[in-house]
Amino acid sequence: MMLQKRLDYGFSGCQVPAMLYFPKSAKRKRSARRKVENKQLCAIDLLATVAGELLSERENCAPSPQCIDGASGTTNTSKASVKPDHLCQKEPLKTEPFDQHSCNDTVLGPEVATKRQISCGSTEHLHILRPKDSGPASLLVKYDILDAIARESKTLNNRVDISYSAAYAVAGRCGTETNLPASPEVEGDGLTGFQESENQMPGNGLDINAVGIYGMEDSMDLDTKPPALVSSDSSTEVPVCWNYLPSNSSLPKQESGMEHVVDRDDDDNSSGCTHLSTITNKACRPRCIGNHRVRKLSTLKYWRAAPNILKYSHISDYDTEKKRSLHGKKIYYTRQRTQRSYCKRRKLFERCLVSASNGGMYSGDIPNLCEMGGIGTEAHDPRTAVLDTNDASPSQAEQSSSYNSVKLRIKSFMVPELFIEIPETATVGSLKQTVMEAVTAFLQGGMSIGVLLQGKKVRDDNKTLRQTGISCSDKLDNLGFTLEPSLTQTPPPLTSLRGPHFLCLDDAVEPLARIPPGALSIDQEATDSTPQAVLTSSPVSDHEPIHSPTDASSLDQTPADKLALVALPPVSIEALAVVPLRKPRHPEHVQRRIRRPFSVAEVEALVQAVEKLGTGRWRDVKLRAFDSAKHRTYVDLKDKWKTLVHTARISPQQRRGEPVPQELLDRVLSAQAFWSQQQAKLHAKPPAAEPCLLL
DNA sequence: TTTAGGG
DNA sequence: CCCTAAA
Numbered sequence: 001m002m003l004q005k006r007l008d009y010g011f012s013g014c015q016v017p018a019m020l021y022f023p024k025s026a027k028r029k030r031s032a033r034r035k036v037e038n039k040q041l042c043a044i045d046l047l048a049t050v051a052g053e054l055l056s057e058r059e060n061c062a063p064s065p066q067c068i069d070g071a072s073g074t075t076n077t078s079k080a081s082v083k084p085d086h087l088c089q090k091e092p093l094k095t096e097p098f099d100q101h102s103c104n105d106t107v108l109g110p111e112v113a114t115k116r117q118i119s120c121g122s123t124e125h126l127h128i129l130r131p132k133d134s135g136p137a138s139l140l141v142k143y144d145i146l147d148a149i150a151r152e153s154k155t156l157n158n159r160v161d162i163s164y165s166a167a168y169a170v171a172g173r174c175g176t177e178t179n180l181p182a183s184p185e186v187e188g189d190g191l192t193g194f195q196e197s198e199n200q201m202p203g204n205g206l207d208i209n210a211v212g213i214y215g216m217e218d219s220m221d222l223d224t225k226p227p228a229l230v231s232s233d234s235s236t237e238v239p240v241c242w243n244y245l246p247s248n249s250s251l252p253k254q255e256s257g258m259e260h261v262v263d264r265d266d267d268d269n270s271s272g273c274t275h276l277s278t279i280t281n282k283a284c285r286p287r288c289i290g291n292h293r294v295r296k297l298s299t300l301k302y303w304r305a306a307p308n309i310l311k312y313s314h315i316s317d318y319d320t321e322k323k324r325s326l327h328g329k330k331i332y333y334t335r336q337r338t339q340r341s342y343c344k345r346r347k348l349f350e351r352c353l354v355s356a357s358n359g360g361m362y363s364g365d366i367p368n369l370c371e372m373g374g375i376g377t378e379a380h381d382p383r384t385a386v387l388d389t390n391d392a393s394p395s396q397a398e399q400s401s402s403y404n405s406v407k408l409r410i411k412s413f414m415v416p417e418l419f420i421e422i423p424e425t426a427t428v429g430s431l432k433q434t435v436m437e438a439v440t441a442f443l444q445g446g447m448s449i450g451v452l453l454q455g456k457k458v459r460d461d462n463k464t465l466r467q468t469g470i471s472c473s474d475k476l477d478n479l480g481f482t483l484e485p486s487l488t489q490t491p492p493p494l495t496s497l498r499g500p501h502f503l504c505l506d507d508a509v510e511p512l513a514r515i516p517p518g519a520l521s522i523d524q525e526a527t528d529s530t531p532q533a534v535l536t537s538s539p540v541s542d543h544e545p546i547h548s549p550t551d552a553s554s555l556d557q558t559p560a561d562k563l564a565l566v567a568l569p570p571v572s573i574e575a576l577a578v579v580p581l582r583k584p585r586h587p588e589h590v591q592r593r594i595r596r597p598f599s600v601a602e603v604e605a606l607v608q609a610v611e612k613l614g615t616g617r618w619r620d621v622k623l624r625a626f627d628s629a630k631h632r633t634y635v636d637l638k639d640k641w642k643t644l645v646h647t648a649r650i651s652p653q654q655r656r657g658e659p660v661p662q663e664l665l666d667r668v669l670s671a672q673a674f675w676s677q678q679q680a681k682l683h684a685k686p687p688a689a690e691p692c693l694l695l
Numbered sequence: 696t697t698t699a700g701g702g
Numbered sequence: 703c704c705c706t707a708a709a
Contacts, residue, residue, distance in 0.1 A: 635698090699706100701707105
């Protein structure tokens, strides 16, 4: 490789619409997941789950748009809010890459409704009941959720806007990798354009935007209320308490970008606009709803590690001039589409929530997202969110009546500085991608919102707006919000698993890792004495790029060794002190293999081999029938057999995916029976001659 | 490494 | 497909 001159780009801040992305890379460790419990994750959990719904709903498409009434098992049905018309008339997907059976075999009678249970934290569950054939699924669900939340919270202070971005709805057929269309431009909708541009593998993503520092006052104590999130959504919803002031700036309307994707995701022409929404408070686990062709919620796509990122560092506030380091790291990523059950997806999201939680907040409740401690940037810091109070009339707010509200508008947040190093021979497209990756990496650690009042950081999250003076009109001019990265709080048990590339960070902040969680209060006044973590780039070997089997778009993929990216967000000392460590991830575990459904021919070969060799000799089966299929491991074959047996035992209506000939399934059953019998005999008495299934 | 199973 | 305990 010839040396290339590098160009360094400094970003004093990337302006993004005032919205946050919550889905984060999933973590598979159950141990980590266990740490995510209860209401801390209320918001994200809910949203993530909703997102799962949106995804899952795609296969519940049905031709009939009519709404069904009187669904079973519900106690509190009610009409959901009316949707805007434009949401009801979406073009169908131009291409429906999903299994064509998915629509057919899931259409239920009009009386059958799909009962969804939306988990909102650990204590609240919203049951969403909507008919299966009530039209554009994701949209309905979206409004179901909104409606449910509104009812559940008994207040409209909290608004949640959920957008679903089906980045790509492509299901790879067996043996054929599906190339996706080129990534959409990342423009016009802030971060919504995050795309998996590296290799254009099939993937799908969720953009859960939401929103609204509406009802902040309430959110302060919204332990049991639906999440109040942050949004710049200037579309239609106006919170009751906080007047949302429609932006007159040039900030892109996030809806626009999102809705388009939603269009693509709606898999039918249904024009149904009404639906049922049922809300209960049962705190039970979501049940598995048989579904199909549901992509795993790889919102994670967005959080995919940038292979080019060699360095990913954070520095602290300018005023402290302290440097801290993060490490580049792989981000759990998957583009696999699965047919997992709702429960599975739910679990997956729980994993997401782990990171979301750990990364985005270190204590407190999700509803307090809007009041999370921020970084100590100065008021004039360009990274500070622009607060527009021109249109607000805070004079009323300061009239200290108990119900006065504070009106403010967040025009945008500022993303902290990003430094990007890229060869000058790189294309603009790769530059875009690099920037995107930088932002992705930046966001990957989780987000926090900082509140600055007159240049001073408002640390006490428990104070009311009035107490802090935020309700005073004369101070609103100096009220700012910062979008700041948070680091994942590494659970103590996991810190020992850190790979070599974590060493530098470990060394720097190891002492902090021992701070017991209980001591990690939001108010981290004493953290100014935090040891400095000097940013160090990690060896390339520790960050082997993620290569995709179908790296179709590796246009100008600058090799990792030639493109370094340094993100230098002004990480607050607090954040580092509180959540100093990232969850270690072994690079080899980062990328999930692409899913490659077995073809009928493969199934045939597998069945034949198993018939011959039995069910306990998968290596032999592999050698015998799949020796040349590099991507099929004996574990795969074993798994496939397992699923085949399962498939053969369920009713044909329940089967999904490419249908396997019944004849093969019959053979599967007989072979399974035979060999399990043999195995039983083997246990009974010492092995004799090698049996063989006669067929 | 391979099996066997749960996830 | 992933993850792992066992073998």
